[in-house]
Amino acid sequence: MLCEKCKKNKGEIKLPYLGHLLCKRCFCNLIQRRVKKEIKQKKIIEENDKVLLIDDKSIEARISEIIINSIYKKVKLTKKHVKQFDLEKIKKSTKSLIKKEKISKVVIPFNLDKEINYFTECVFSGNKTSKIGHYKEEGIIFVKLLRNVLESECDLFAEFNNLSVKRPVEDKKIDDIKGLINRINKKHCETKFSLLKSIDKLNKIIK
Ligand SMILES: [Zn+2]
Numbered sequence: 705m706l707c708e709k710c711k712k713n714k715g716e717i718k719l720p721y722l723g724h725l726l727c728k729r730c731f732c733n734l735i736q737r738r739v740k741k742e743i744k745q746k747k748i749i750e751e752n753d754k755v756l757l758i759d760d761k762s763i764e765a766r767i768s769e770i771i772i773n774s775i776y777k778k779v780k781l782t783k784k785h786v787k788q789f790d791l792e793k794i795k796k797s798t799k800s801l802i803k804k805e806k807i808s809k810v811v812i813p814f815n816l817d818k819e820i821n822y823f824t825e826c827v828f829s830g831n832k833t834s835k836i837g838h839y840k841e842e843g844i845i846f847v848k849l850l851r852n853v854l855e856s857e858c859d860l861f862a863e864f865n866n867l868s869v870k871r872p873v874e875d876k877k878i879d880d881i882k883g884l885i886n887r888i889n890k891k892h893c894e895t896k897f898s899l900l901k902s903i904d905k906l907n908k909i910i911k
Contacts, residue, residue, distance in 0.1 A: 717860065720893035728864040735853055735861050740775050742852055748838055749809050749847060751778045756807040758798065760789040763862045763869050764813035768849045770865060772811065782807065789813055791822065791835055802844060814848040816896055817855040817882075823903045824881045836907045854896060 707715040707727035715725030726734065743749050755772065759765045772781055782805055784798050789812065802810065819836070826833040838847045850858060855871075862869060889895040 721897070732861055732864055735857055736771055736774060738852055739771050739849060743847065743849060744775060748845070749776065749779065751776060753809050754780050754805060754807050755782070755809045755811060756802060756805065757781060757783045757811045758789055758813060759783045759785050760787070760813050761869065762813045763858050763867065763871055764815050764850055766867050766869055767858055767861055768811050768813060771849065807844065809845045809847055811847045811849050815850045815853055815855050815858050816900055819848065819851050820885060820896060820899050820903065821882055833907055833910065836903060852900060
């Protein structure tokens with residue numbers, strides 16, 4: 705069967721929440737458009753910004769780089785390699801690079817599943833949720849470029865763009881909350897997107 709969007713290429717992916725068959729190209733365009741809507745329309749990253757990408761060699765870091773380069777023509781993108789990215793601890797060497805290069809926006813490797821996990825962990829442990837969404841710290845905007853893209857969509861995007869990165873085993877580890885949400889999402893495919901909306905609403909109230 706042909707892709708129901710472009711009606712040219714072979715339809716290969718049926719996203720449960722979308723209802724029609726897409727080819728690889730239209731799927732990647734869909735993800736890019738969703739990200740673009742989030743960051744360009746809301747002016748989270750603008751054309752002349754100096755942007756730093758925290759590169760932990762993850763699928764999310766690779767995809768973030770591809771999408772920024774395709775959306776923006778003038779953005780100066782610098783990369784900072786880190787072994788492991790930890791939302792709670794931005795490394796000193798990263799902070800000094802931000803100062804040295806006069807960076808205004810930092811893109812961090814994140815996705816929708818990670819955002820849900822982070823929020824639930826914060827809420828259940830009674831920690832602050834100040835780093836939900838794109839957040840500001842010491843005058844710098846930290847951008848979760850892929851916060852509205854599912855982990856499963858990131859994996860498909862990586863596969864269709866022939867990225868050779870693999871998701872590490874510890875990322876796939878299922879704890880109670882993650883497992884529960886995954887099970888609900890299988891039955892009700894809109895769950896994670898709805899959760900993200902609720903998180904944004906809740907976060908305004910409990911911040
Ligand atoms: Zn297509």
